Amino acid sequence: MTMQNDYPQHTLALATAPMTYQDVGESPTCLLLVHGSLCDSRFWRWQLPDLSAAVRVVAPSLPAYIPAPSAPSGADAQFSISQHTTDMFALMDHLGINHFAVLGHSRGGRIAAEMACRRPDRVTHLLLADPGLGSVLPEDSMPALPYRDLALAAYEQGNTDAALEIFIDGVSGAGTWKRMVSWFKAMTRDQAGTLPLIIREPLYELNPSRINEYGIPVTLIGGSDSPPPFPAIIEALQHQFDHFKSHTLTPASHGLNLALPHAFNQIVIQELIPKAP
Template sequence: MDHLGIHHFAVLGHSRGGRVAAEMACRRPDRVTHLLLADPGLGSVLPEDSMPALPYRDLALAAYEHGDTDTALEIFIDGVSGAGTWKRMVSWFKAMTREQAATLPLIIREPLYELNPSRINEYGIPVTLMGGSNSPAPFPAILDALQQHFSHVTRHTLTPASHGLNLALPHAFNQIILEELIPETPAR
């Protein structure tokens, strides 16, 4: 952003990207004007005893380490978005996911990010939370916890959608972003 000469900006993150967006807002709250989080991977906001077991992660990692990339991706995608999601995915999404398959072990082994919402609250950064009506655990609980952590927060649920809410309902997803960033944007 420095290189582009952009000093203030909104940040949007989906899934693991929510972790990146939240960290950016915490590190540079003086520059972030709005934080938008869509089913963010911020499990650290949950009490330790409430984080559900996610066995699909170990199964996906084992399949990947045995060289069965497609099985690993199917297990992982179905785990975060619901059974049968991988089979329903369009070819370009599968190709994109295969190209990024080498990141799977890194994502699975990555420690939880410890979010400190006080920096975001201190600067009064508006936070928009979005989730899918059918998103599996732990995403709804993460959104519930985040809603309690932030001072200036709005929340939206896209129906019917799962963790891939931006792909399931792109028009509705984009409309929420426009309405949050430009409040006078008329609903369509």
């Protein structure tokens, strides 16, 4: 398995499953990166060099995602926003990092948001890139997402690539899978076993009250070409948070950090380390 860059991989033995992670940079300012569905730490391959030059970056592959020295037991029970949030805090505790910013993409945005809700005294900045927080939308405005059931059916029939193509195109736009480079396809194939867990996962309900109470700054980053429901989620979140800034990357779809990595990285750095006036 080819991993990104030359940064070393470390392994933390959690009670539920082993977790691999990368820890790069020496700044006292720390940023935790939380990937989304069908991804792992490779998803941040174009972020680690730029970001680690400015801040310390911790980039894990969530438990139940490979690479891991052994497959986790009871994956169904352990694959949840709540458990993955607990796992992320366990990682930061292991590293002795008490205060940190957290950036979550897509499903990772749910984990990042839950971390800020659960321990607002530890999260210094919440960054959400096209977050999968559909619960903030009115029920009648949430678009139907038939690709999820179609992808699950294809996967259960043993058509893994077809399932991945249906899911990726549903999330990022028609034709995305065919345009994806080889390393991205390899990554999603490695993580294909999580597809049923993703699709069957209950809806995450965001409660921003503690985030607002603690005055945590929130940065929202969306793609100009991201398909529904992501633009509507970004717009709705602007009414949920008291302290936020919003950025749109153009032209970019759901994989905005891969489409425009330099622009994405600059937004993150500027938000975490504001320039002196």
